[in-house]
Amino acid sequence: MSSKSTTAIHRPGFAARFKLGTVRAGFAFGSRLAPQRTVNRAAQLFATPFASSRIRAQAAQGDDEMQRSQLQINGETIATYVWGDPVLQPYALLAHGWSSFGLRFLPWVAKLRAQGFAVVTFDQPGHGYSSGKLCTLPEFTETVHAIGQYYGEAALAIGHSLGGAAVTLAQDQAWHARKLILVAPAIDMAAAAGRFFRFVHLGENLREAFYLWLLRRTGVSVEQLQVHRHLPALGVPGLIVHDLDDDDVPWGEGERYAQYWPGARLFTTQGLGHRRVLDAPEVIEAALAFVRGEEVGTRVVGSPNLSLCV
Secondary structure (H helix, E strand, C coil), X not given: CCCXXXXXXXXXXXHHHHHHHHHHHHHHHHHHXXXXXXXXXXXXXXXXXXXXXXXXXXXXXXXXXXXXXXXXXXXXXXXXXXXXXXXXXCEEEEECCCCCCHHHHHHHHHHHXXXXXXXXXXXXCCCCCCCCCCCCHHHHHHHHHHHHXXXXXXXXXXXXXXXXXXXXXXXXXXXXXXXXXXXXXXXXXXXXXXHHHHHHCCCHHHHHHHHHHHHHHHXXXXXXXXXXXXXXXXXXXXXXXXXXXXXXXXXXXHHHHHHHCCCCEEEEEXXXXXXXXXXXXXXXXXXXXXXXXXXXXXXXXXXXXXXXXX
């Protein structure tokens, strides 16, 4: 959700800068002159994955063991990728982030297979090889939950960025994973919307109308999508991995997971940013150590007004 920035935005060429400048000017003027039309356009943009998700998915190569399949979920055709047998083996469910794709997790697969896991990943609606055009956190969450129910209780679930929030919100009595690993997870829809507003120069006067658009589309309020509200009752072991130099989802959001999640631990990296942290060898090794029951990272004790690592 907050990973609305891309390489083209971080290092824009002239054409990209010109287009971004045009979008910002349009939103800045539209916020005052045509607020309803502007908020509808902005919300559509917020919920539209980048086309690069599909392009990168097409370029990714699996291996001979990988089984491609499809599931029908909420009217969309969801592309799935499976290694091993999730029915007979403990399985790991891997959930990608915004404008990403399931095979983004390929560096994890061989390592997880060596630990005895079957592996399941997939493309969210509007991403990779899945159908659809718009997708928000509630759809991310519903898709994770539906795939989890299809394959049964997971031994492990791993989520990156918006996928981390979705994996967390998907846990309930009907489906859950016995352990969670969240890499650079987003925690607050309101904070993500704020970053989007600032990036595209959308007027703050449109925030409530923007939230209402999301509520009408999904039936879920922004307040319900503040993940920290759900963490105290989660009841499963968790590891949060977050990089101090994450410009898309601030490190403090990962820290907030660890503050509100009893027993969870925070593994902090530096210099990897939001994307490279997912497939950094040291991150994968730390995650596997956590899966084996080893102590990884730090326990965070705090409240909204106190942050203390011990």
